[in-house]
Amino acid sequence: MNKFFQIVAHIFLIVFAAELVFAIFLLLGDIYHLLIGLASVFQPEGFHILGRSNYWVDFAFVMFCLTVALFIYGITQGKYAYRVIKHTLYFDDLPASFDGFTLTQISDVHAGSFTNPRAVQKGIDLINAQKSDLFVFTGDLVNNASSEIVPYIGHFSQIKAPYGQFSVLGNHDYGDYIKWPTEADKIKNLDQLKAYHKDLGFKLLLDEHIELHKNGEKIILAGIENWGIGFGERGDLNKALKGTSVNDFKILLSHDPSHWDAQVKNNPSKIQLSLAGHTHGMQFGIEAFGIKWSPVKFRYKHWAGIKTENNRYLNVNRGFGYLGFSGRIGIWPEITVIELKRK
Incomplete structure (x- = not known):
């Protein structure tokens, strides 16, 4: 039971950390586009907010995958490195x-x-x-x-x-x-x-x-x-x-x-x-x-x-x-x- 609990806890930790990284990079993308939109107020076409680009979503997903990989390495290899x-x-x-x-x-x-x-x-x-x-x-x-x-x-x-x-x-x-x-x-x-x-x-x-x-x-x-x-x-x-x-x-x-x-x-x-x-x-x-x-x-x-x-x-x-x-x-x-x- 303790082993099962440990496995579940580690899976939760990995997913939580990866989701957190994913959310942070999506937020950074939203802030970037908001700033671009605010800057456009001073342009002739006026103020507009750009939508969330595929680039930021893709980048956030890559960071999600890297975080999962890093935790898996740490658990399987890093503790004996x-x-x-x-x-x-x-x-x-x-x-x-x-x-x-x-x-x-x-x-x-x-x-x-x-x-x-x-x-x-x-x-x-x-x-x-x-x-x-x-x-x-x-x-x-x-x-x-x-x-x-x-x-x-x-x-x-x-x-x-x-x-x-x-x-x-x-x-x-x-x-x-x-x-x-x-x-x-x-x-x-x-x-x-x-x-x-x-x-x-x-x-x-x-x-x-x-x-x-x-x-x-x-x-x-x-x-x-x-x-x-x-x-x-x-x-x-x-x-x-x-x-x-x-x-x-x-x-x-x-x-x-x-x-x-x-x-x-x-x-x-x-x-x-x-x-x-x-x-x-x-x-x-x-x-x-x-x-x-x-x-x-x-x-x-x-x-x-x-x-x-x-x-x-x-x-x-x-x-x-x-x-x-x-x-x-x-x-x-x-x-x-x-x-x-x-x-």
């Missing part, structure tokens, strides 16, 4: 031994939404092909239940990096969005999910940090439980940083980018790089021809890519999986590769 996006970031205080250090980040797997294991495997292969020094996952492994990741443990456990694989929890990982028989069942689900992180080979950071050492120098990798405005403020940043120095070079894993604005970018203990996800770029938008737009911009000031402020960086990953709408249009699933460079 993994992109590698690379950034090189420069720091004054990066330890010299870590100059050129690379990390790969993914976020928002949402394993319960996957329907094509072979396509997911292509994404895993692409992650490993980056040969980064470090791998990090910034939350939302599942939609609701820990069992959703079980069919994909064999896939994600293939991810390996010389300095390890690390992860944090996202808002969906706590099971807040479905009804559990008892509170004990909900707690058991979360405990099981934490165990699955271990099965994946991921070290789950729960308001804690670890040190990465190279040639006698170190950087700090910290991770907190989900902290997001409107999505649960569970994480304790101070606890995660306890025992670190103000001058340590720090990388923070924090699922929700709203945490960066609220607690990180002006924190007395400098956090040079924060890695987040959560937004998915709303799985719909445009990033082409110098345009970067998604409806999610009305909820989050920074919803994808690199942001810098106060000599600190934030990267928001567009997500590896998908949720709700079973597709992606214009905002493709992302594998981020970041190279750390010393100025």
